[in-house]
Amino acid sequence: MKETIFEKYEFLSIVSGIEDTVAYGDLLSYNLNLAGNSVETSHLKHDKNLQIKTLHDNNIPAPKNISLDLNPVDKKQIVNISKTLDYPIIVKPSLNGSSSIGVKKCTNKQEFLEYFAKDSIASTFKKSFSNFCIQEFLDGNEIVIDTISHNGRHYLTSCWVYTKHHINNIPVYRSARCLSLLDDITLKSFEYTKRVLDAIDYKNGFAHTELILSPEPKLIEVNPRTSGVFGAFNNDTSALGYIHQASKYCQLLLDKELASPQCNPTANREVYFFYNFSNYTKTEFECFISSITNTEILIINENAIVTDTISLSDCYAILLINTDSKNLTNEIMLKINNFEKGNNNA
Numbered sequence: 001m002k003e004t005i006f007e008k009y010e011f012l013s014i015v016s017g018i019e020d021t022v023a024y025g026d027l028l029s030y031n032l033n034l035a036g037n038s039v040e041t042s043h044l045k046h047d048k049n050l051q052i053k054t055l056h057d058n059n060i061p062a063p064k065n066i067s068l069d070l071n072p073v074d075k076k077q078i079v080n081i082s083k084t085l086d087y088p089i090i091v092k093p094s095l096n097g098s099s100s101i102g103v104k105k106c107t108n109k110q111e112f113l114e115y116f117a118k119d120s121i122a123s124t125f126k127k128s129f130s131n132f133c134i135q136e137f138l139d140g141n142e143i144v145i146d147t148i149s150h151n152g153r154h155y156l157t158s159c160w161v162y163t164k165h166h167i168n169n170i171p172v173y174r175s176a177r178c179l180s181l182l183d184d185i186t187l188k189s190f191e192y193t194k195r196v197l198d199a200i201d202y203k204n205g206f207a208h209t210e211l212i213l214s215p216e217p218k219l220i221e222v223n224p225r226t227s228g229v230f231g232a233f234n235n236d237t238s239a240l241g242y243i244h245q246a247s248k249y250c251q252l253l254l255d256k257e258l259a260s261p262q263c264n265p266t267a268n269r270e271v272y273f274f275y276n277f278s279n280y281t282k283t284e285f286e287c288f289i290s291s292i293t294n295t296e297i298l299i300i301n302e303n304a305i306v307t308d309t310i311s312l313s314d315c316y317a318i319l320l321i322n323t324d325s326k327n328l329t330n331e332i333m334l335k336i337n338n339f340e341k342g343n344n345n346a
Helices: 019-031 039-046 048-057 075-082 109-115 184-199 229-239 245-253 282-290 326-340
Strands: 065-069 089-093 104-106 131-136 141-150 153-167 170-179 205-213 217-223 269-274 295-300 317-322
Touching: 019 039, 039 048, 048 065, 048 131, 048 184, 048 217, 065 075, 075 109, 089 109, 104 109, 104 170, 141 184, 141 229, 141 245, 153 184, 153 229, 153 245, 170 229, 184 205, 184 217, 205 245, 229 245, 229 295, 229 317, 269 326, 282 295, 282 317, 317 326
Parallel strands: none
Antiparallel strands: 065 131, 089 104, 089 131, 141 153, 141 205, 153 170, 170 269, 205 217, 269 317, 295 317
16 A cells, blocks of 8 residues: 555644645644644634734734625625725735735725725735735834744744835835844844734744834734745845744754854845836846846746736846945945836946
């Protein structure tokens, strides 16, 4: 009789790559007697509405939030809610979202109604969203904390501060800076993140937690998976000299000593998200980047096409800019931005 995969290999952990699989991963971990997360709280780990509600219930700072279930669609409910909102607000899918797909800032009632006037909003994996968060719009620095949790203890792997621009009222990633693990913002954000992960009963696995400092931390969402589209942030973290989430998890599972960071990233090391607005060929793009000092291509996605509903999935390439001067970094970013817009004399 042919042995099964579970008999052939020794399993140490079940890791979910996308939100859809969180409940399956928890159930597999339970049945294989592996360190995992409770099947009774799987829903807290991938439902953003429930995450915010749980924080409110535990007196942990979180944005004001309204949960909207459109299965089935109720146009009257949408109209009624639109009349009660304090604009601007952020609307986004509550379940199985990624790459900021479906996220939009609505500044008035008309924009809110137009958002829901579409027949459907497709996710990264071509599914249609039906559950949404309606959140207050918060000003402040957007922070991402990447962690590994093991047996209820949380380990910090990296902290990033985003720069986003609004295009068609959609928050679009433009650049990110990796902060030192000892930076005050990092430490403040990590302490808050640990409270969040404890509240949603997250004991084992990868987490990519996004929050706003306004000025105190407030949760945007916990993503119970590895960090970033194409694994970008982990690749960037490695390039900056910090440890990859997967490497850290393996060290914990195998009970090996944790590696120390090899360098202390400075404010002059920026990750830039390049969108191919001008439809350059790969050769044209690579030729231009090769002419820019202190800049390297970390990831390139030739199939990326900028759409009207632009998201991180439309990002053509991710670049790392590393200089000795903040002014020089800004000059390089401006030059790349001009090229991005079609100014070939950049």
